[in-house]
Amino acid sequence: MGHRVTLIPGDGTGPELTEATRRVLEATGVAFDWDVRQAGVDVMDEAGTPLPEETLASVRENGVALKGPITTPIGTGFRSVNVALRHELELYACLRPCKTYPGVRSRYENVDLVIVRENTEDLYAGIEYEAGSEEAEKVIAMLNGLQAKQIAGWSGISVKPISHAASERIIRFAFEYARENGRREVAGVTKANIMKFTDGLFLDVFREVAKDYPDVEAREVLVDAVCMGLVQRPEEFDVLVLPNLYGDIVSDLTAGLVGGLGVAPGANIGTHAAVFEATHGSAPKYKGQNRVNPTAMILSGKLMLEHLGEREAAKRLEDAVATVIAEGRSVTYDLKPTRDDPTAVGTSEYADAIIAELAR
Ligand code: NAD
Numbered sequence: 126m127g128h129r130v131t132l133i134p135g136d137g138t139g140p141e142l143t144e145a146t147r148r149v150l151e152a153t154g155v156a157f158d159w160d161v162r163q164a165g166v167d168v169m170d171e172a173g174t175p176l177p178e179e180t181l182a183s184v185r186e187n188g189v190a191l192k193g194p195i196t197t198p199i200g201t202g203f204r205s206v207n208v209a210l211r212h213e214l215e216l217y218a219c220l221r222p223c224k225t226y227p228g229v230r231s232r233y234e235n236v237d238l239v240i241v242r243e244n245t246e247d248l249y250a251g252i253e254y255e256a257g258s259e260e261a262e263k264v265i266a267m268l269n270g271l272q273a274k275q276i277a278g279w280s281g282i283s284v285k286p287i288s289h290a291a292s293e294r295i296i297r298f299a300f301e302y303a304r305e306n307g308r309r310e311v312a313g314v315t316k317a318n319i320m321k322f323t324d325g326l327f328l329d330v331f332r333e334v335a336k337d338y339p340d341v342e343a344r345e346v347l348v349d350a351v352c353m354g355l356v357q358r359p360e361e362f363d364v365l366v367l368p369n370l371y372g373d374i375v376s377d378l379t380a381g382l383v384g385g386l387g388v389a390p391g392a393n394i395g396t397h398a399a400v401f402e403a404t405h406g407s408a409p410k411y412k413g414q415n416r417v418n419p420t421a422m423i424l425s426g427k428l429m430l431e432h433l434g435e436r437e438a439a440k441r442l443e444d445a446v447a448t449v450i451a452e453g454r455s456v457t458y459d460l461k462p463t464r465d466d467p468t469a470v471g472t473s474e475y476a477d478a479i480i481a482e483l484a485r
Contacts, residue, residue: 127156131190136165137407139193145419145476153438194407216393228450229384242372252284287323292330299366310342390424401429415471445482
């Protein structure tokens with residue numbers, strides 16, 4: 126019996142990317158028992174929701190899902206399926222490895238870092254008060270009564286909660302990840318010199334947790350300095366753990382360092398479930414054209430293999446992807462020197478080239 130995994134093809138270009146990834150994963154020789162479930166705009170009419178309960182139940186039961194991108198319907202009242210999945214399954218850790226592969230156009234070489242982003246709190250907790258609203262004025266009046274520093278009327282307010290428990294959970298996750306994956310260092314990224322009680326707490330917890338991992342170096346860095354350091358010497362970074370907002374911004378920066386969305390894999394991981402998916406969206410304008418680059422999704426599949434304990438297969442898969450990209454022959458348009466290169470192949474032919482490489 127193979128690994129039971131929920132497979133969510135998604136919408137837009139999701140189904141073609143997922144199919145390419147499924148074929149490549151099976152070509153590693155690892156056995157899977159796919160539990161295919163639907164989500165996204167294509168099932169909304171029939172199911173009455175973009176995230177059917179049975180899909181959620183399947184991920185809960187199997188504990189592992191491979192997911193294609195899903196469009197966020199605008200103006201329908203439905204919230205993003207991606208956000209809902211993270212929330213419902215409490216996927217508190219967002220993992221985004223960023224690595225340069227020769228053949229992918231990038232300004233840098235030898236980048237191999239991993240962003241670990243806290244997914245549940247911080248300014249993303251969704252606690253906001255609109256300027257001029259009764260609630261905002263109440264909050265402002267209450268806060269103005271507590272301190273000398275006064276907040277101006279007609280201010281919008283966003284609340285930044287950072288808890289000890291959530292900080293400990295994500296920081297421990299980062300150190301465990303570093304240890305399991307033979308990483309040298311974890312950098313704790315904050316602005317603790319300014320936000321003493323939120324980022325300051327995160328940093329205190331970072332120092333506490335680091336003591337339990339004497340085999341992994343712990344580095345404390347400020348988020349502004351990290352941005353400059355990443356642009357100047359990205360090869361010096363290893364694992365970075367960040368609160369939600371900084372993690373969101375810095376992970377896009379690091380994806381840019383290594384060649385952009387087409388090659389940026391990701392995973393959202395919780396205590397009971399893990400969902401593996403590319404960083405990019407559903408690229409709906411290319412839907413059904415067999416054109417987009419499945420590398421990000423295939424490398425998300427490689428992360429899933431590691432999560433399932435199939436490390437040897439994960440390594441072979443990554444090597445095969447790297448070889449096909451380095452050869453530069455059977456690659457999608459975005460990996461060619463110019464976007465209108467007539468020798469570019471489609472999504473499915475690129476997957477075939479990786480499968481052929483795995484068979485060698
Ligand atoms: P997008 O990532 O779909 O596209 C941004 C740009 O990158 C487009 O030019 C697109 O053509 C290109 N691109 C993306 N993936 C590519 C690939 N694999 N190969 C080649 N080119 C690629 O972002 P968007 O247009 O802002 O979003 C489209 C939809 O996807 C929105 O509804 C958004 O909410 C959703 N989205 C979903 C997820 C997810 O499922 N996790 C993530 C981000 C956005």
